[in-house]
Amino acid sequence: MGTKTILIVDDEQTTRQGLKKTLEIWSAGKYEIMSAADGPEAYELFSKTKIHLLITDICMPEMDGLKLLQNLKIKGYKPVVIIVSGHPNFDYAQEAIRLGVINYLLKPISKQKMIEAVEQALETEVSIERVDFMEKVVDQKLMKIDRRNDHSKFAIKEALTYVNNNLNRQITLKEVADSVYLNASYFSVLFKEQTSLTFSEYITRKRLQIAKTLLLTTDSQIEEIALEVGYQTSKYFIKLFKDYEGITPSKYRKMVNAEEIQI
Template sequence: MRNRTILIVDDEPRSREGMKKMLASWASGAYELLTADNGFTALSIVEETAVDLMITDIRMPEINGLSLVAQMKDKRLARQPSVILISGHAEFEYAQQAIQLSVVNYLLKPVSREKLIAAVEDAIKAGEERDRIGLMRKMADPQLMAVAGGEANLSDPVKSAMQYVDEHMGEAVSLKEVADHIHLNGSYFSTLFKEQSGMTFSEYVVRRKLQKAKEMLVKTNLPIAEIAERVGYQTAKYFNKLFKEYETMSPGQYRTEMNKADTEIQK
């Protein structure tokens, strides 16, 4: 597991090394501290290294801090760092641009040790929360998300059918069973469900079961065979086949990948 990385960008040596020294005593080796004396070097570093937090001065020659952040966001980086901007001048225009660039904090020089460390801790927490949200989005099925987003447009029978699927997650739910439950003709219910959800009822059931399985793969240490049973599949072999078809990887690979990502967030 890698250490988290903080990049300090400032063209003034005393300021740059001063911040590094303050953070070094606070970090106690838990963070790798990198420095750059200009924006070009900083861009090279974030392209080659997974930087968690960048602290940059605004007023620098050639590429100023605001331009550096804007250029960094335009790049397809493996990781977009959280950003703290530092300025020697309280200029409202800087603060406005910082907000537009989603900068997490804006500090004025001279920066005290207490304010710097407080800002760094807040920025790291914000980055972790952003990563957790990203992880949840990665876990979420986009088609189920689309259905949930348009829930207000779903009819009561379709909502009842979806609720029935959730309440019988550990069972093999059939279209006829659900149609009977909501007192609709099977053919009519099938057409209604597809019109409103954008997928067949059977596809919805599979996606909903696999979504539940993904949550258990990440949040529990249950064996894959037991997870398959808990979402209504009697054989792990068939569950594995369906999972790979929808997620392009096996349940075991998915668990490994997602747990690795979660460990990086918590580290």
């Protein structure tokens, strides 16, 4: 991941420059600190770069801070937000909370308080990114199996562990049934009963979930990923991926990476 960007929006030049200087000294180059003099300028910046943390004043001409947040939300931009205000206003605070603002600071703000708020906001941003990533790769049916695994029969728990440890190679139902000392036919019925998936569908979903993670976290070629998740040919892997996800692995990677850049 590249350098994260913090955007400061305030129509008061002295305040804006002071905050920018404070955060530049604090970040020591770890973060890119940008600034905008008003809402429209800030809104324009969002179309050009990904903003991870937005620090914005409320009272500004043309487009105030809350209107800026409303417009950003409509466009699908999801920065973590700190509001800065010169005066306490319950209505402003209520609307800020509704728009997902995580902190509401009153001017004048000490350097230490601002830095603490920024550090907290960036921790929140990391957590949100993790959740967004999980939503992109996690198979909901597999999650249900994981949740109820504690209530599964011992043989099925053992079988799931065996499968999960051997997904990178060819694996058969009989082999797994043998590993838990069950007849293959009985094992097939029991597996479906306990997981609500057929044995082959479970393996496919599990492999594709790993593949999605590799597509988003590595630069590996499609052929390499196919082999890594147990498919001998990339052609078959691509067909399965498209059947389940609706797009090819290459398009999936491009689409999600594009979202990462734009949002």
